[in-house]
Amino acid sequence: MLEGIKNKEAQYVLVEYKDRLARFGYTYLEKYIKDHGGEIIILDQQDDKDENQELVEDLIAITTSFSARIYGKRGGKKVAKRVENILKEEKA
Structure with missing residues (x-):
């Protein structure tokens, strides 16, 4: 764009x-x-918002974005560990 x-x-x-x-x-x-x-x-x-309201919304958006990344990585690790355990069980 x-x-x-x-x-x-x-x-x-x-x-x-x-x-x-x-x-x-x-x-x-x-x-x-x-x-x-x-x-x-x-x-x-x-409706136009004052600068303080926009700043608060920006900070919330940033926090939400980074939180999603952190929790998403944790969830991915759990899934990967579970798949690894299942594969180990099938080999045994």
Whole structure:
């Protein structure tokens, strides 16, 4: 998408909600796209939030993302260990 904007293959980025483009760091994407002559169009504008509310939501999104990675890795280890045990039992 960003390559398309950079290469002038696209002029608009169309999203339903702002957070569908980026959970955090939206302003960096917006600046990049504007600097390359593009525009972000958001179909369903939510009520403007103050900076503190956006910061809290960004921190929650970051925490959720990292928590999912941590717990996902743990779950993967459990599954791998269980498969390993089953294979050992079948060999015995």
